[in-house]
Amino acid sequence: MSFSTSIRSLLTAARVSGVPRRLAHRDVGVLGVPFCKGQPRPGVAQAPQRLRDYGMLKKLETMGYRVHDYGDLQFQEFPDDYPAWNIKYPRSIGASCKKISNVVEEVTEKGQVALTLGGDHSLSIGTVHGHAMAEPNMCLIWVDAHSDINTPMASPSGNIHGMVLSFLAKELQKYVPRVPGMEWVKPCLSTKDIAFIGLRDLDPAERCIIEQYNITCYTMHEVDRMGIHRVLEEALHSVNPNLDRPIHLSYDIDSLDPAVSPSTGTPVPGGLSIREGMYIAEEIAATGQLTGIDLVEVNPELGSKQDQELTLFTACEIIGACFGKRRKGNVPEDYVIPTPAESMEGFTSS
Ligand SMILES: NC(=[NH2+])NCCC[C@H](N)C(=O)O
Ligand SMILES: [Mn+2]
Ligand SMILES: [Mn+2]
Secondary structure: OOHHHHHHHHHHHHHHOOOOOOHHHOEEEEEEEOOOOOOOOOOHHHHHHHHHHHOHHHHHHHOOOEEEEEEEOOOOOOOOOOOEOOEOOHHHHHHHHHHHHHHHHHHHHOOOEEEEEEOOHHHHHHHHHHHHHHOOOOEEEEEOOOOOOOOOOOOOOOOHHHOHHHHHEHHHHHHOOOOOOOOOOOOOEOHHHEEEEEEOOOOHHHHHHHHHOOOEEEEHHHHHHHOHHHHHHHHHHHHOOOOOOOEEEEEEHHHEOOOOOOOEOOOOOOOEOHHHHHHHHHHHHHOOOEEEEEEEOEOOOOOOHHHHHHHHHHHHHHHHHHOOOOOOOOOOOOOOOOOHHHHHOOOOOO
16 A cells, blocks of 8 residues: 555545544634744734634634634833844744743643744744643644744844744754743754645755755645645655644745735745645644644735735635635534424414
8 A cells, every 4th residue: 555545544534533633622722923023024913813803713613613712922022132143033032932832832731722823933933842842742734935944043034933943953953052032942843743835935054954854845846746635645644644643733824825815024926826725724634633723924914905805814714724624515513404394493384
């Protein structure tokens, strides 16, 4: 049996057994992170509230989840947060991510699926860390136009949202200096636990790290060559061959093509279609192992009103799919096809 057949039958088994194991709890813990210091463009901090106003959490409730909204994270101010090497705002981001890590760890331990709404991608230092503290066997699927694995010394921008994985990956610590604010971070992942999907804008150090450490990576080139179906099968097989590991899905909205998610700080042409983006979410949801989700880099202040609406719409569709909404339709557990007799009850015919 080829691995592709075996993954297929595992996925089918997960589906047939009905509600995914974790999602069976039907409890979602939501954390808003109105955070923008990991990159230069203001506006991304408005996303958590805008996503709520757009109805994202209502949508999950309608789908049958109990949504526990922990509100927006409050940050400590660091007035003298000058750069360390070229790293911008290390103390602010470090302290915030420490808080985020603690919240996500707690939420995960309660058996809730942790849904973190960013904010820029630097917050994933906290979410992935917290998730790994609660679930040490976790693996990570990073859907993004960027690999966000620059080391502080190699980063061309100094923006922490492009360095997230260098702080978390054990094998990369020899390239990472002591950064003020980040002392608490325990590198909690192996490069073997990471799978990238959707990449198309990599800096030299990032490409070099991916090759040297043989990180599972499906760029848009592979999506074009293999199709999204095989990309998902292989990506899941490489980090989670028996589908028995908890999955953290870090979803950067800029993975999608700017045609469907224009309002984001670092858009890159040639991205995932909304269909590919939904397919990724549907397949990962179907494993029943999705226990932590980040939705990051929505910037509802960029572009026209129409661009902003479209980006919020796309984000809500992706999150719906992450929580089991399927394009082929869903049937509630106790659903019965209504018969005329029952539907007419209470009505009198004229
Ligand atoms: N999460 C993101 N949108 N990251 C963009 C990173 C861009 C670039 N690679 C950098 O290091 O600055
Ligand atoms: Mn990113
Ligand atoms: Mn990105």
